[in-house]
Amino acid sequence: MIRRIPVPAFLLLALLLIAPLRLAQAQDITVDDDFKLAWSLDPRAFPDLFPRGPAFGARSVLAGMDLDGDGNKEFLFTTDETLAPQGPDPGFLDVYLYEAAGDDTYEHVWHYSHPDGSNSLPALAYGDIDGDGLWEIYLGIPTIGDNQDLLIFEQDETGAFPAAPTITYGYERIADDDFRPAGFQIADVDGDGQQELLTVSRTGGRRELVVIAPDAGLDAFATFTIEFEAGEDVLGGGGVYDVDVADFDNDGRNEIWVNTWDQFSLAVFEATGPDTYALQAEINNYIEADDPGSFNSHDFLFHDIDGDERLELIYPLTDGKLYFLDDLDDVSTLTGEAFAVVGTFDETARARGGHIGDLDGDGLLDIVASHGTSEKVSRIEYNGTGNPADSTSYTWSILVNSEGGSVERYYPMRITDDLDGDGYNEVVLTNLYASDEGQALIMIVEYTGMATPIEPIDETPQAFALRQNYPNPFNPTTTIEYTLPTAEPVTLRIYNVMGQLVRTLVHGETQPAGLYRVEWDSRNDAGALVGSGTYLYTLETPSGRQTRVMTLLK
Numbered sequence: 406m407i408r409r410i411p412v413p414a415f416l417l418l419a420l421l422l423i424a425p426l427r428l429a430q431a432q433d434i435t436v437d438d439d440f441k442l443a444w445s446l447d448p449r450a451f452p453d454l455f456p457r458g459p460a461f462g463a464r465s466v467l468a469g470m471d472l473d474g475d476g477n478k479e480f481l482f483t484t485d486e487t488l489a490p491q492g493p494d495p496g497f498l499d500v501y502l503y504e505a506a507g508d509d510t511y512e513h514v515w516h517y518s519h520p521d522g523s524n525s526l527p528a529l530a531y532g533d534i535d536g537d538g539l540w541e542i543y544l545g546i547p548t549i550g551d552n553q554d555l556l557i558f559e560q561d562e563t564g565a566f567p568a569a570p571t572i573t574y575g576y577e578r579i580a581d582d583d584f585r586p587a588g589f590q591i592a593d594v595d596g597d598g599q600q601e602l603l604t605v606s607r608t609g610g611r612r613e614l615v616v617i618a619p620d621a622g623l624d625a626f627a628t629f630t631i632e633f634e635a636g637e638d639v640l641g642g643g644g645v646y647d648v649d650v651a652d653f654d655n656d657g658r659n660e661i662w663v664n665t666w667d668q669f670s671l672a673v674f675e676a677t678g679p680d681t682y683a684l685q686a687e688i689n690n691y692i693e694a695d696d697p698g699s700f701n702s703h704d705f706l707f708h709d710i711d712g713d714e715r716l717e718l719i720y721p722l723t724d725g726k727l728y729f730l731d732d733l734d735d736v737s738t739l740t741g742e743a744f745a746v747v748g749t750f751d752e753t754a755r756a757r758g759g760h761i762g763d764l765d766g767d768g769l770l771d772i773v774a775s776h777g778t779s780e781k782v783s784r785i786e787y788n789g790t791g792n793p794a795d796s797t798s799y800t801w802s803i804l805v806n807s808e809g810g811s812v813e814r815y816y817p818m819r820i821t822d823d824l825d826g827d828g829y830n831e832v833v834l835t836n837l838y839a840s841d842e843g844q845a846l847i848m849i850v851e852y853t854g855m856a857t858p859i860e861p862i863d864e865t866p867q868a869f870a871l872r873q874n875y876p877n878p879f880n881p882t883t884t885i886e887y888t889l890p891t892a893e894p895v896t897l898r899i900y901n902v903m904g905q906l907v908r909t910l911v912h913g914e915t916q917p918a919g920l921y922r923v924e925w926d927s928r929n930d931a932g933a934l935v936g937s938g939t940y941l942y943t944l945e946t947p948s949g950r951q952t953r954v955m956t957l958l959k
Contacts, residue, residue: 545586666698
């Protein structure tokens with residue numbers, strides 16, 4: 406879908422948005438004037454879907470996918486009553502899938518409730534690891550008393566997910582090993598044509614990274630091969646909470662990045678061949694003050710911030726500081742000194758995760774970061790110019806404030822590109838402390854445009870430009886933006902690294918001057934999902950041709 410984004414259209418909607426903003430504040434959650442609280446989920450309002458109680462808490466969320474292919478986007482989240490107020494220990498863990506059903510409206514599609522009490526902080530992912538065109542949902546259960554920690558739910562031909570796991574897997578561990586999945590990532594890391602599932606276990610006495618791949622398709626009899634393992638001799642001294650995949654040094658070989666919450670500790674492994682991985686960099690206990698670590702579970706925030714076609718890392722950590730890592734020629738040279746502190750967004754050092762995207766559709770990178778029990782969410786927007794390591798290159802603000810209100814502990818969140826199809830982007834928030842009456846598990850905050858009058862600005866772009874896609878890397882959907890200073894025919898195509906045409910998104914269409922946004926869903930012109938890897942996207946008009954690079958991870 407292509408949308409033209411004329412700036413004054415936002416202004417025309419401003420007066421219509423005053424009422425929703427008042428509603429958000431009436432629910433004791435104050436949002437920035439350019440946003441509204443569009444939707445929230447109180448589990449007590451749906452006892453058939455949330456029968457446990459009284460302890461409720463949301464652990465993590467993924468958003469923006471369309472797993473059943475019906476054109477309505479979804480979000481997926483886990484609940485964790487173990488860490489919630491009044492919660493039992495061990496507690497129960499669940500996973501829920503919701504789908505957009507109209508403007509600011511979402512409905513339940515599917516859920517699974519694990520029947521046995523478990524440890525806290527389950528892992529969550531989705532993908533198509535066996536490449537059969539059917540999506541899977543991956544739930545990591547830190548089990549007690551058995552070793553079946555990985556639950557995989559594969560959808561059927563209608564797009565529906567089963568009531569029970571398609572398969573369970575124990576990572577070749579025994580129950581006494583206390584393997585606790587806390588983070589997942591799915592990608593073809595080693596470039597052998599087979600996607601792998603990366604899992605990190607957070608157990609303090611048994612910190613692990615495990616890379617597995619299915620031996621064939623996924624069914625009740627599926628088997629897996631463990632391609633690689635790393636343990637506590639490398640992964641620091643605390644809990645392992647975050648894992649991601651990138652080719653950060655642009656050498657054609659993917660790396661696995663693992664963060665351990667232990668005074669700024671991380672390890673980087675590079676795929677050196679099929680099923681072969683080597684440690685390239687290790688940082689342990691680099692910063693002792695406030696014990697910084699990542700809490701995202703499945704996301705280091707890699708992005709080409711400065712437009713140099715190289716990835717950088719923007720890194721909001723639990724100490725409430727935003728860190729920046731510039732691109733490297735070789736990840737083996739990585740040291741703690743390479744990270745710069747951009748600024749502080751949470752003085753209380755209680756932060757719990759963040760995400761990146763473009764909240765207001767202006768082509769500038771937004772970072773959202775949770776303050777945890779400080780009851781706020783920060784928005785940090787890159788100004789488009791200047792050194793990304795310099796705090797003055799960003800605009801710092803509070804996006805959401807619920808101090809003294811019903812949301813007491815924000816956990817990891819996701820920015821999503823127009824979840825409900827109304828033309829505005831959102832951020833989906835999780836609340837770990839939702840045990841009291843009126844406390845929401847999930848909140849969706851949506852951009853609305855300017856809520857107060859401003860001087861009109863020229864909506865006509867001054868230059869022909871193709872912008873960096875976001876998010877990048879991505880799975881499975883990303884957004885491409887471009888600007889046209891005059892009306893002219895436009896062609897936007899995607900190619901693989903061999904130069905073969907993958908998808909034509911726009912073909913010779915004459916478009917007026919303006920800013921345009923096009924979404925790619927990882928499918929080729931035949932409608933099939935393409936594999937993970939590097940792709941080029943090219944914008945062609947009579948004014949010129951521009952090409953950029955993006956990375957699809959699965």
